[in-house]
Amino acid sequence: MRSMCSIWMGRYAGSLVMEGLGRPGGVSSAEDVVWYCDLRSYTEHGQVLSPEGMVALLNDYLACVGGAIEAHGGEIIRFLGDAVLATFRASQHQEGLTGACGAAVLAARDAMACVDGLNETRRERGLRPIRFDIALSVGELCYGALGTPARLDFTAVGLAVNLAGRIESLCEQLGEPVLVSNSFAQACQMRLRPLGAFNVKGFPEPQAVHGL
Secondary structure (H helix, E strand, O other): OHHHHHHHHOHHHHHHHHHHHOOEOOEEEEEEEEEEEEEOOHHHHHHHOOHHHHHHHHHHHHHHHHHHHHHOOOEEEEEEOOEEEEEEOHHHOOOOHHHHHHHHHHHHHHHHHHHHHHHHHHHHOOOOOOOEEEEEEEEEEEEEEEEEOOEEEEEEEOHHHHHHHHHHOOHHHHOOOEEEEHHHHHHOOOOOEEEEEEOOOOOOOOEEEEEO
């Protein structure tokens, strides 16, 4: 049972469910790193590929992203179509939040490299390359079950999740495949490039973003 929970929900979510948090209102809170990535031109791919071709494309892309996340200690929280929500927990690193930030950056670089390799194969087969964007943020998260008594979904919620989703939408506009929030930049000890502050939906003040 525990192994099935891990496969369908992830190790951390599965362990919380087994401990009794798999019900509405049961939550666990922590300040962690949020990863949000999304595939570019999803609709355009869908117009030229069969449903089977789209499933194959998504699985190839998710294998690269998911493999990189898990290799660096992160955990996928949810697949949202062609988007991925994951977290890197500070408690899993000796350096705490700084270590989680470093792991997320390494995962981002590995995911990009994996997709670059995948695109070489796609070009040889006459297929369009895959492009995707990543946003990283830091904040207080609540892990828990949402839904109805008949249908529950385990997820992570918090302003950092919302902000990561908003920042990701700036990637194409700024020509940056990876963007990070100011909260991430403050927690991370790597050198980052300030790119300015931008208005994002739902946040009253402009949000500073940085590139790797």
